[in-house]
Amino acid sequence: MEYDGGAADPGKRGLRRELLSARRALTPDERAGAGTALAAHALLLPELADARTVAAYVSVGTEPATTELLEELRLRGTRVLLPALLPDDDLDWGTYTGPGSLAAVRHGGRMELSEPAGARLGPDAVLSADVVLLPGLAVDARGMRLGRGGGSYDRVLARLERAGARPSLVVLLYDTEVVARVPAEAHDRPVHAVVTPTGVRRFTRP
Secondary structure, eight states: OOOBOOOSOHHHHHHHHHHHHHHHTSOHHHHHHHHHHHHHHHTTOHHHHHOSEEEOOOOOTTSOOOHHHHHHHHHHTOEEEEEEEOTTSOEEEEEEOSGGGEEEEEOTTSOEEEEEOSOOOOGGGGGGOSEEEEOOSEEOTTOBEEOOBOOHHHHHHHHHHHHTOOOEEEEEOOGGGBOSOOOOOTTOOBOSEEEETTEEEEOOOO
């Protein structure tokens, strides 16, 4: 659910190009199958089983599909928050109540997103989340996540830190996107776990 943002770090740019190219090589059936397998592993996470509120996202393009995971969380009775992109690339939030609660929104010349059609809850709504599911392109052995450079989730993570909120941070990726190391900057924050189609890997929580 992130955009390319032309990040200054050339190492990040090059790695993003490689990872996006690999994603584009996947067939629609491969992406759908990955989403189904990923959802099955994610739903076994104790963090999600115990969560009252989960901040998630609707996958777009070649991202691992999140549709099944969102619906299963809803059917469990979990309150699911979904992002809506603001003009400054920050994120507002709304509640997911089923596929009919989503609306297609195009932001200028960028890709179309599925966003919550109901009332907006404000950027601080994410502070109520017990778990935040994050999009990304890669994660390394330290738990450092590589996003797509738009900065939306950097703002979310900074907001959580300022408020002293400590939800579980979980990134959803393909298996090949768990790598040895990604370039990191001072503002980058590690995640606590990654879920892929073949399982879960946890990182040391600070």
